[in-house]
Amino acid sequence: MSVQEDKQQELRLGNSFGWVVAVGFFLLAGWFFLTEPVQDHPLTEPVRVQASIINSGAFRTATPEPPIVVIAGMKQQCNSCHTLFESKQMSPRRLAQHTELTLNHGGNEWCFSCHDTEDRNKLVLPDGEQIGYDRIPELCGKCHGPTYRDWQVGIHGKTLGYWNKEMGEQTRLTCSQCHDPHSPAFPTMQLLPGPNTLRMGEGDANIDRHDHKHNPLRKWQEPKSNPWEEGH
Amino acid sequence: MQLPVLNNATAYKGARKGATRRSFLRKSVAFAGGITAFAAAISPLKDMKNxxxxxxxxxxxxxxxxxxxxxxxxxxxxxxxxxxxxxxVDVTIDQPGPIPGVEYGYALNLSRCNGNRACVHACVKENNQSRSPEIQYIRVVEMPAGTFDLENGSHNFDEALVPKPDHYYMPIQCHQCADPPCVKVCPVEATWQEEDGITVIDYDWCIGCRYCQAACPYWARHFNFADPYIPEEEINPDMAYLSNRPRARGVMEKCHFCLQRTRKGRLPACLEACPTGARKFGNLLDPNSEVSQILRTKRIFVLKEDVGTRPRFFYYFDERTTRNGRGTA
Structure with missing residues (x-):
């Protein structure tokens, strides 16, 4: 075999290799254009919290001034009954009425510590002054001094609306808009869903190291189609 | 007169050489490779719907x-x-500036917080955070009573009812530090502190290097690892450029004290959602504001004071707790 033939053989080999590469690249290009886009969206199951659950207002409804109660679907004032039926027994006792109320207010177990004996549409301060339901904080403050002091300057209690009173209306909630006067301890509550992505070392509860539930890049496997486009 | 003779021999030889079959094929392969690479490079464009x-x-x-x-x-x-x-969704976008003479401060009453996470989800809704992958500006840590060691805390508490006896709850979000380490490390100045103390991020300027996330001692900064998912019906249409407009993949985000609300005088969303009234917000420069009163009269502390970040987010206590019926104040 001559040197020239060797060289031609080499040439042919080189050329065929080039074609293989070229065809490979063309196939790759076709693949890029024809396949679906790579879904690199790391999907974790979204936590759905209805906006209505989050109450950006008062925790409970306070009794208005003058006091209105709904009895058998009818709006009544306290005095609607209490002027008809006179309370004769002015001492602590078990009531046959107002069974819907739970009285759990520490040592304060007597209706007339706060309610007026004569006019049931009114409350009463310890010095005997009749007050309306709009002056509840004053009444509560007679016992809960430090809390009342804090509430007056805005440290205790909830503020709504505007922090800057010059730019809009500010609402300061009163005692009975958060606390039930008959059972004033703030109740335990249900809590909203916790985070999917946070871990905090060994001490963190509910961490199973073999479970990849808390991986922020965990891929959403099931179902295969986009779960949110089907009104999930 | 003799004309100059151009010696075209070399050029001619080169042209001859360029016309060989081998070099033609080599160039074809290179050309095909180039076209393929270009096609691959621009192929993401075909996925761009809008x-x-x-x-x-x-x-x-x-x-x-x-x-x-x-x-x-x-x-x-x-x-x-x-x-x-x-x-x-039809939205309005603007960018309210800092109000002169205002420096924002946040105070949180650890005696009142009951860990129900209403603030977390109100914040997600207000600030159009991604629901998946999940981004939340506020993390609530359940802590055993009697310790401040965060390593004993838990993010993933899941009781039927809160508060759990003998535990307290510490929500942590951006502390809007007066000396923010996240701003110092940003290589492109995409984040800065404004006049009113709020540290903001320009999401269009951020390159997503996550230096700030590493620098923040409070875990306040969050990275969009993927395209955010926000349900259309839950978009908050009241948006600002440096706060709650939708973010893109690959940028950082964090709490900005709801500047789209607070710079218009309103209270932050987390505060209004808190059922216990544990959250307090206002102007530190106004001596009669709620936060100023708290700083003056209450026992307060800041988280990780020793790292020298000078937070504008303060934790405080009441004299006695009424939690779990253990006190009577």
């Missing part, structure tokens, strides 16, 4: 063009248009 309306403006801003107010308005309108195309 070309951003502001791409030219983006280009100009990448090249350091100071925007006039009119141009800002145009930009905000273009972003609103993009949001409309992406989510089908």
């Amino acid at each position: 070309a951003p309306a502001r791409s030219l403006e983006d280009w100009f801003r990448d090249h350091y063009k100071e925007l006039t107010q009119e141009q800002k308005d145009t930009l905000f309108a273009d972003i609103a248009k993009d949001v409309k195309e992406q989510y089908g």
Whole structure:
């Protein structure tokens, strides 16, 4: 075999290799254009919290001034009954009425510590002054001094609306808009869903190291189609 | 007269050489490879359903063009248009500036917080955070009573009812530090502290290097690992450029004290959602504001004081607790 033939053989080999590469690249290009886009969206199951659950207002409804109660679907004032039926027994006792109320207010177990004996549409301060339901904080403050002091300057209690009173209306909630006067301890509550992505070392509860539930890049496997486009 | 003779022999030889079969094939392969590489490089374009309306403006801003107010308005309108195309929601975008004479402060009453996470989800809703992958500005840590060691805390508490006896709850979010380490480390100045103390991020300027996330001692900064998912019906249409407009993949985000609300005088969303009234917000420079009263009269502390970040987020206690019926104040 001559040197020239060797060289031609080499040439042919080189050329065929080039074609293989070229065809490979063309196939790759076709693949890029024809396949679906790579879904690199790391999907974790979204936590759905209805906006209505989050109450950006008062925790409970306070009794208005003058006091209105709904009895058998009818709006009544306290005095609607209490002027008809006179309370004769002015001492602590078990009531046959107002069974819907739970009285759990520490040592304060007597209706007339706060309610007026004569006019049931009114409350009463310890010095005997009749007050309306709009002056509840004053009444509560007679016992809960430090809390009342804090509430007056805005440290205790909830503020709504505007922090800057010059730019809009500010609402300061009163005692009975958060606390039930008959059972004033703030109740335990249900809590909203916790985070999917946070871990905090060994001490963190509910961490199973073999479970990849808390991986922020965990891929959403099931179902295969986009779960949110089907009104999930 | 003798004309100069051009010696074309070399050029001719080269031309001859270029015309060989082998070099033709080699060039063809190179050409095909080049075309393929180009096709691969531009292939993401075919997935782009809605070309951003502001791409030219983006280009100009990448090249350091100071925007006039009119141009800002145009930009905000273009972003609103993009949001409309992406989510089908009509939104308003602006950028309220800091109010002169105002420095924001936040105070949180650990005696009152009951860990129900209403603040977390109100914040997600208000600030259009991604629901998947999940981004939450506030993390609530359940702590055993009698310790401040965060390593004993838990994020993933899941009781039927809170508060759990003998535990307290510490929500942590951006502390809007007066000496913010996140701002110092940003290589492109995409984040800065404004006059009123709020540290903001320009999501269009952020390159997503996550240095700030590493620098923050409070875990306040969050990275968009993927395209955010926000349900269309849950978009908050009241948006600002540096706060709650929808973010893109690959940028950082964090709490900004709801500046789209607070710079218009309103209270932050987390505060209004808190059922216990544990959260307090206001102007530190006003001696009669709620936060100023708290700083003056209560026992307060800041988290990780020793790292020298000087937070504007304060934790405080009541004299006695009424939690779990253990006190009577």
